[in-house]
Amino acid sequence: MGGDSSDIPLHIPDAPHRPGEDAEFADWPWKPEDLGMLEIDCSAEDSSGHATGLVRVLGDDNSASGKWDPKLSAEELRMGLEHMLRLRIFDDRMMKMQRTGKLSFYMRSFGEEAVAIAQTMALENQDWLFPTYRQPGAQFVRGRDMVSMICHCIGNEKDNVKGRQMPVHYTYKEGRFISVSSPVGTQFSQAVGVALASRYKELDEVTITWIGDGASAEGDYHYALNFAGIFKAPVILNVVNNQWAISTHSNFASGLQNFAIRGIPYGIPSIRVDGNDFLALFSVTRWARERASKGLGATHIEVLTYRAGAHSSSDDPSRYRPQDENEHWPGGDPIERLKDHLISIEEWSEEDHAELSERLDSEVMSAYKEAVKFGDLANGPYPSSDAIFTEVYESPPWHLVEQWDEMKKWRDE
């Protein structure tokens, strides 16, 4: 009866490894054969094994097996590989631009390329994407011109958001890719609204959204699950657990070691998937789309991955985690894994890969050269500062007209 708690200190969690320590992760116990398909109309409780397990298709040897194998054609697999490699090369070039003062800021998707690319490929073109800053790769799948993406990142006169947003905060309505916002998590609950509007209009549109493990601590995450569960929204709610929110480990985002199962008490079927396994991601997302499309409601997915790079160009992860921690991640690298798989089924070769890499390199270089023709960060030309005043409202009220005139006077003097 009755212990004495007077000498128990305040509990503060910690990250598994810090600089100077050896990074070690336990081997994954999960195999592609572990989990069967879930019934499309399963209940939240029915999915508990899939939430506590891990859906994989690519095994430790990168061969494909198990019930979740989406049986994609070699052509589809090569397309996925190409988009992932395109994103990695693009990111590397943009990062070099940032380092040489040609961009004010940048954020790579390094190590997480499969997430947006596999998941967007699993959707239909009418489906809405409501991303964070770590899903720019979805735009390649939807066919966005790379020059236009670079112009946005520079903030030059061809930036479609007119120099208003920081780099990587893309908007691409043509591809149903909704504007990225810096305040983390806001999109997650908004996406439920997008999905409910599609249902209201009785359209076969599904909305997919993503949130980081860190941002899942925001209220918006919980609003989303609750509204989606209650209204059976046609939405796919992904928590991208990449282990790190800047310097804050996912141990500070949830008292559980598992993000997926948090959907179950909200009445939403929930699955954890290997986020570096292109095939598993594709398959789980396609299953979730089918549920949504049939009016069966939302799916909650934990995408288990690792942020292999820095949070952003302003961040230095060597201050808070071992520099080689990413090399020990049990999920490996998404590009290497799909490449190995394609090679093992004799649909790809090292030569093909080197050739692709070279082609993408020159694609990125020529897009970059084309983009800077419309202005660079150091010298402009920039979007006109008239864009400060336009689109604040549908049309500017008198006080903005007055201030706009005053700004022009100072600018043009």
Add this chain to the structure above:
Amino acid sequence: MPNMNMVESVNSALDTMLSNDNDVIIFGEDVGYFGGVFRTSDGLQEKFGKHRVFDSPLSEGGIAATAFGMGINGLRPVVEIQFADYIFPAYDQIVNEMAKIRHRSGGEFWCPVTIRTPAGGGIRGGHHHSQSPEAQFTHTPGLKVVYCSTPYNAKGLLISAIEDNDPVIFFEPKRCYRGPFYGDPHNVPTWSGHPEAEVPESHYSVPLGEARLAIEGEDCTVIAWGAMVHVCEQAIKDSGISCDLIDLQTLVPWDREAIEKSITKTGRCVIVHEAPKTSGFGAEMAASIQERCFWSLESPIERVTGWDTPFPHTTEWDYMPGPDRIAAAIARTQEE
């Protein structure tokens, strides 16, 4: 006396208060192991232990609510909201809870929380890393609102804020963390050698509610806070007009007496802030000044502010009030 930049002086204030008072604890996003994205809590977890300086979940509402609970139970939390732009999920907790608990509980509970947050533009942060939302808080009875401008007043005001028994929102002008900002983005001075960067290592305080007379003059009263204090210093030089420059330091409660004294002398006034004009704190000041000093005023009160628009990314220098706009306003006050 050591020369500190504003990151170091904020750190020194936190260090001093952690040493002086075991009830002071610090938490927020990335403030623990990493020491904060601007390094303001660098080394403090190592020195004081992780139960006193720790990382929080990414949840501004959760940070504010937890600080509230700790505050009413006898602790003195100092929390960080990583950018002032991200404070709004905490708005309900700050405005409806922290600000009102003393009053609503008949004085039985109070909440001595300090919320530090980097604010203001000039770092190419676009609309979500540049805003200066002080007016959203000055409109809330029960909160004190402080805006530091130099390494010296940052430490002294922060110590006063932490020691204060009311909730305080403490804005730090991020553009001035490593040097004063005179309105020219190409001129990037450091705090080294600046008289306001002489910061004692020990405990001292700059009282809340008192303005600082940064420059003394005769013909116009220029009022500013945060980074705009330094921009105004440049503007006054450029204008060639003899001005009082008043660094307001505390917005609630503001130092009406100092302003009245100056305007009674100069008869002219320019108020400068980088936040938008409509319902900005300049409006409150202008209204109060005309109520109290109407017969001393020789010309209309001028306001130079950010536009009533979101803060831009690429073209931020066409948004932020610069020395040219401020100098012209000072000159207009001198017209007959």
